[in-house]
Amino acid sequence: MFDFEYSFHWLTVWHVFPEMLSAALVTIQVAVLSMIFGLIVAIFLSLGKESENEIFRTVSVVWIELARNTPALFQIYMAYFGLGSFGIHLSPYIAVLAALSFNNAGYLAETLRGGFASIPHTQMASSRSLGMTKFQTYRYVIVPQVLRKVYHPITNQMIWALLMTSLGTLVGMLELTGKTDQLQSLSFRTFEFYLVTAVMYFVMAKIILLASRLLAYKLFKGDV
Template identity: 35%
Template sequence: MSYKFDFEFLAERWPDFVAGAWLTIQLTVLSIALGFLVGTLCALARVYGGPVLRRLAGGYVEIIRNTPLLIQIFIVYFGLSSLGLKLSAEVSAVLALTINMGAYTTEIMRAGIESIQRTQLEAADCLGLTRLQTILHVVLLPAMERVYPSLGSQGVLLMLASSITSQISAEELTATANLVQSDTYRSFEVYVIVAVVYLALSALYRLGFWAIGLILFERRRRLGTPL
C-alpha cells in the first residue's frame, strides 16, 4: 500500500469545518426543539383528541416514518418552490428535519403518555386540578421523564441524519467536506476528519441531553441517571 496520508490542507481549511459544524448544530438544535413541540402536540392529539385529530396525527406519523428523509427534504425544498414559496436551503432543512423529528417524537411521547396510570389522573381530579394543569404536571413531565433516553437518542440520530441536507446545498458539515475534498483531492483524509467531528458532536449532544435531564427531572437527578 503506497497511499500517504496528508493533512496539511487542514491548516488552511479548518475554519470551513468549524463553520460547517456550527451550522449543523444550529440546524439540528432548532429542529429538535421544534420537532419536540410538534411531536408532543400530536401525541396529545392521538391520546386525548377526537376521532378526526387522532386520524390526522396518525396519518402524519405513518407518512413521515415510512418515507425517506431525503425525499421529505426534496419535497419541502423543491416542492414548495414549485408552488411559489421559495425558501433558503437552511430554512428548508430546518422545516424538513422538524417534520421528521416531530413524527418520531409523537410515537415516543405517546408511549410515555399512555404509561401514566389512570389512578394518577383520578388523583389530579380529586385535588381539583384543571385539565391543563393535569396535562402539564401529571401527564407530560412524568411521561417525558420515562421516555427521555429515547428522546435523547432520537435527537442524536437527527443530528447525524442532517448530513443529508447537503443534497439541497445547505452548507453544513457534510457539504463542507464535499467542497473541501473537491478542492484538495484528499477524500480519505477529509471524511476521516468529518467522521471524528460527528463523533465529537454526538458526544456533545449526549452531554447536552444529560445536562437538560439533570435540570428537568429531580428524581433522575437524585438517582444520578438523567439520561
C-alpha cells in the same frame, strides 16, 4: 491494486479547519432546533392520536405515518423541491430544518404516546379533584413524568437528527458534510477531509451523549 505510496496532506485540512468548525455549528444548530420544534409538535400529535376529535386524530395519524414510513431524504426533497413547484421557495437551511422537524415529530410522537400510556389514569382524576384544570394537569403532572420516562429515546433521536443533517448537502445546505464536499473538491484530498469530518461527527455525538447524562443527573438526580 492498492496505492501504498499515497501521501497524506493533513495541512490542507488544517488550513480550512475553522470553516469546518463553523459548518459543524450549523449542523448542531439545525439538529437542536429540529428536535425542539419536533418535540413540541410531537406532544400534540401523541395526544391527538388518542383524541376523540376525528379531525385532530386523523391529522395526527397521517403526520405520524408519513414521517415514520417515508425516507428523510424524500421529506427534504419535498420541502425544498416539492413546495417550490407551488411557488413556495425555501432556503436550504429552512427546508432541511422543516423536514427534520417533521420527521422528528413523527418518531417522537410514538415515543411520547408510549410514555403517556404508562401514566396511570388515576393521576388525571386526582389532579382534577384538587382543582387543577386539564391543561394544568398535563403541564405540571403528566408531561414532566412522560418526559422523564422517554428521556433516553429522545436522546437517541437527537443523535439521529444530528447525523441526518448531512442529507442537507443534497439541496445545497453548507452544514458540515456540505462544507466538506465543497472544500475537498478544491484540493481533491478526499480521504483526509472525510476522515476528519467523520471524527467530528463522532465527537459531536459523544458530546451530546455526555451532555444528556449530565442533564439527566441534574434534573433527575441520576435516576434516569
